[in-house]
Amino acid sequence: MTTVRTPSPSVLPAHRTDGRNRARSGRRLDRAFSGLTLTAGLTILATLVGVVLATATFAWPAFRAGGIGFFTGTTWSSQTNTFGALPMIYGTVVTAVIAIILAVPASLGVALFLTEVCPRRLRGPIVALIDLLAAIPSVVFGLVGVLAFHNVFQTVFRAITGPKANGSSLLTAGIILAFMIIPIITSIPREGIATVPGHHREASYALGATRWEVLRTAILPAGSGGITGAVMLGLGRALGETIAVALVVGSAIQITPDITQPGTTMAEIIANRFNGEGMGIERNALMGLGVVLFMITIAVNVAARVVVNRAQRRNAGT
Amino acid sequence: MTDTALLPKPSTQPGFGPVLEPSQRTDVRAKTVSAGRRRTDKVATIALWCAVLAAVVPLGAVITVLVAKGFGVVNWHFLTSDIPSVTGQTTAACRDITPAFRAKYGINCSPPAPGMGPAIVGTLISTGLAAALAIPIGILGAVYCNEIGVRTRLASAIRFFADVMIGVPSIVMGMFIYTAWVVRFGTNGRSAFAAALALACLMLPIVLRSAEEMLRLVPDELRHANLALGGRPSQGVIRVVLPAALPGLISGSLLAVARAAGETAPVLFTIGVTLSLNTSPFGENTTLAQQIFSGAKSGLPLANQLAWGAAFTLVAIVFGLSALARFVASRSSKVQKG
Amino acid sequence: MTLNGLSVFYGENLAVRDVSFGVAANRITAIIGPSGCGKSTVLRSLNRMNDLIDGCRVIGDVAYRGIDIYAPDVEAVEVRRRIGMVFQRPTPFPKSIYQNVVYGLKLAGIHDARDDRVEHALRQAALWDEVSGRLDSSALGLSGGQQQRLCIARALAVEPDVLLMDEPCSALDPIATARIEDLMAExxxxxxxxxVTHNLAQAARASHDTAFLTTEVDDHGNRTGVLVEVAPTDRLFAHPIDERTEQYITGRFG
Structure with a gap:
């Protein structure tokens, strides 16, 4: 109690200089702290630059040896040292496209369901389940796909397309990828749809719109930017996903229009073949595939982010 | 009370017909919504339910299969013993010899009991080290973006490239650390530490972005209050903003750790392989994810069994971390609501 | 319309208790009362907009032309077609002016004389003269008052029988407010x-009948809206019967 009545020390002359000292050391603290956080922030940019430089340098001999043939060649052989990446590029694109075709309607459906149709009591559990789906490691998807569901896939494919279909195929990989990207594609429109058009939605209902009409005319357009961006993010993930695909795609270096046949992807062949020292130039060539994959996914992600950010800014603006 | 003017109203403007027939105009029981609209609405609702099923069913399938195949494998011995060496030869050789011969020469032909101890330890070490590297840097970077360099170009560049980096395939991170670290140290380069570097590259942008979202939720009033009391901006961050955001930071970091723990691709070229316990961050090691990958590729039943057990263990760890993150986050929102 | 023993729950919380009054056809009824007394809740239960709020339950009945709009054989969509609504903040869709007005017609599948209907609705909303030359420009470029009149036009285009207005002028300046009040009279x-309005002067100026709601606080601190008095506006403002009404309109509480 008595301390309350003691005059505040800072008003005494003797303490003024002390205060100034403290101010100086405080400024120093501020500056040191800023520097520390800045360094941390720059680490991320440095890492990205490091990834580009290190992998590209390492892959350079393969690019130089292969030239344009690296991208257009269809044989990949360590015996003859010919490395053509076209089958991998083909497989990567095909599996990713299958995944997108399957995942986009499902994801949008989930997002719309959660905002407009879902009974409130179910909303929390369903969001939790979708998050859980996202949390399953990709190697587990691969394990389940190859050991538990290989025969299921094979039976179904054969029933539909004929006896040649294989349970480990581009289509299998596409289906597994679709499950893996549903949570990604769902999350962004979910945010967008949930935050934007509360009043648009009400205004539509007040004009006598049915639920589907409200979804289609008021909610989907408002979320369209976010949806486009989310689809591209999903595409980026599908292009780069490695382990699950490596287990279920069948690992056959070929270009086949039949998606129920085994194939390969860039990430698949890296994961299954790259075993380090003593590989000769194939090691550089695999690294080269990594660089190509990196560049493609960076391009897709940059584009996706630009779209998403623009959509988010627009939503924040109105 | 009084519905005085129940008479149909005169059409307000001659020239075009009424939207609804006079009798329909005031009778809410009249079905004026066309059958087509009604049907579309029904079909759409059913389609949306199906979409949710499409997302939830595979989750159920994965979990059911994991429990069916993995639960029986996991026991105390599995969690603590070394990984048995699984080769086709052992089984083949034993098939040709009689039990008496086995007994006489003390040959043990019963299949080795499955164990995953070294992989669990390797997962914990590599993920733990990665967390120790990535979480502080990520949070400090987020502090820069949201507190120190707010609205600077650099901050938005960091934010943007962090988002982009989240989308970089994880295998690229593995290749990066392989070229930048492993090849420099030859065969000794492969270690839990090298794997941790690759995993840290993967976690860093995730931690940074989630931390930034959490810092953004801290109301400006708290920052202003610190300044008004004569506090330095850095003191405000350390004493006010970070503590206020702490539960969110923890929850976001836990999710990043969960993600890293389940990653295989970055570990593949950076950790080497071992079947026996290695508690050091250096020297070849192994993780659960890596063991699942090699077990899944194998045609041998024991290897598959090991993979199922490892997968069950890994998913338990990852779900546990996610649940913990959720719990921390829900606690914090309760605290904030008061 | 007749409200009979209307109570609205949000989850466990009783927001409005036992409200009963009538709304006479072709008259303007104002609902007034202090903040949080459930004015908007009552209004939103008149065209089942409360259906959209999770955990919202309505007890009692709301009869429209003698039919309970909450009856099982009545669909919310049919109710809202006939009972339109204008919101507190203008809610134009991010589309052109024309597309905004034609929205409801499109929903209803009305193809004939669309342009005439749009013009008619905009004229009714006293907006035609200001926008007739730029129907294709974005509705978001209009001023707040114009946007609100656009929303009224949008609601009028489907020719509703009743129009519910939820503090339609609270975001507008006095001039825009005056225009909307003239419009309502027409x-x-x-x-x-x-x-629904929180502006007593507006209720006194622009309505024929007034219902006054207030808030009751129970022992647990739960706030519930109850109806105090309903009467022709002139009478209610000149000779309030209930003491609470008098206190409110003379500015002594609320």
Whole structure:
């Protein structure tokens, strides 16, 4: 109690200089702290630059040896040292496209369901389940796909397309990828749809719109930017996903229009073949595939982010 | 009370017909919504339910299969013993010899009991080290973006490239650390530490972005209050903003750790392989994810069994971390609501 | 319309208790009362907009032309077609002016004379002269008052029988407010209007009947809206019967 009545020390002359000292050391603290956080922030940019430089340098001999043939060649052989990446590029694109075709309607459906149709009591559990789906490691998807569901896939494919279909195929990989990207594609429109058009939605209902009409005319357009961006993010993930695909795609270096046949992807062949020292130039060539994959996914992600950010800014603006 | 003017109203403007027939105009029981609209609405609702099923069913399938195949494998011995060496030869050789011969020469032909101890330890070490590297840097970077360099170009560049980096395939991170670290140290380069570097590259942008979202939720009033009391901006961050955001930071970091723990691709070229316990961050090691990958590729039943057990263990760890993150986050929102 | 023993729950919370009053056709009924007394809740239960709020339950009945709009054989969509609504903040869709007005017609599948209907609706909303030359420009470029009149036009295009207005002027300046009030007077010749307002002067100026709601706080601190008094506006403001009404309109509480 008595301390309350003691005059505040800072008003005494003797303490003024002390205060100034403290101010100086405080400024120093501020500056040191800023520097520390800045360094941390720059680490991320440095890492990205490091990834580009290190992998590209390492892959350079393969690019130089292969030239344009690296991208257009269809044989990949360590015996003859010919490395053509076209089958991998083909497989990567095909599996990713299958995944997108399957995942986009499902994801949008989930997002719309959660905002407009879902009974409130179910909303929390369903969001939790979708998050859980996202949390399953990709190697587990691969394990389940190859050991538990290989025969299921094979039976179904054969029933539909004929006896040649294989349970480990581009289509299998596409289906597994679709499950893996549903949570990604769902999350962004979910945010967008949930935050934007509360009043648009009400205004539509007040004009006598049915639920589907409200979804289609008021909610989907408002979320369209976010949806486009989310689809591209999903595409980026599908292009780069490695382990699950490596287990279920069948690992056959070929270009086949039949998606129920085994194939390969860039990430698949890296994961299954790259075993380090003593590989000769194939090691550089695999690294080269990594660089190509990196560049493609960076391009897709940059584009996706630009779209998403623009959509988010627009939503924040109105 | 009084519905005085129940008479149909005169059409307000001659020239075009009424939207609804006079009798329909005031009778809410009249079905004026066309059958087509009604049907579309029904079909759409059913389609949306199906979409949710499409997302939830595979989750159920994965979990059911994991429990069916993995639960029986996991026991105390599995969690603590070394990984048995699984080769086709052992089984083949034993098939040709009689039990008496086995007994006489003390040959043990019963299949080795499955164990995953070294992989669990390797997962914990590599993920733990990665967390120790990535979480502080990520949070400090987020502090820069949201507190120190707010609205600077650099901050938005960091934010943007962090988002982009989240989308970089994880295998690229593995290749990066392989070229930048492993090849420099030859065969000794492969270690839990090298794997941790690759995993840290993967976690860093995730931690940074989630931390930034959490810092953004801290109301400006708290920052202003610190300044008004004569506090330095850095003191405000350390004493006010970070503590206020702490539960969110923890929850976001836990999710990043969960993600890293389940990653295989970055570990593949950076950790080497071992079947026996290695508690050091250096020297070849192994993780659960890596063991699942090699077990899944194998045609041998024991290897598959090991993979199922490892997968069950890994998913338990990852779900546990996610649940913990959720719990921390829900606690914090309760605290904030008061 | 007749409200009979209307109570609205949000989850466990009783927001409005036992409200009963009538809304006369072709008149303007104002609902007034202090903040949080459930004015908007009552209004939103008149065209089942409360259905959209999770955990919202309505007890009692709301009869429209003698039919309970909450009856099982009545669909919310059919109710809202006939009982339109204008919100507190203008809610134009991010589309052109024309597309905004034609929206409801499109939903209803009305193809004939669309342009005429749009013009008619905009004229009714006293907006035609200001926008007739730029129907294709974005509705978001209009001023707040114009946007609100656009929303009224949008609601009028499907020719509702009743128009509910939820503090339609609270985001507008006095001039824009005056225009909307004139508009309401004109519209009331053809349709029934229920308006929620926190502006007593507006209720006194622009309505024929007034319902006054207030908040009761129970022992647990739960706040519930109850109806105090309903009467022709002139009478209610000149000779309030209930003491609470008098206190409120003379500015002694709320």
């Amino acid at each position: 519209l009331s010749e053809r349709l029934t209007i229920v308006i």
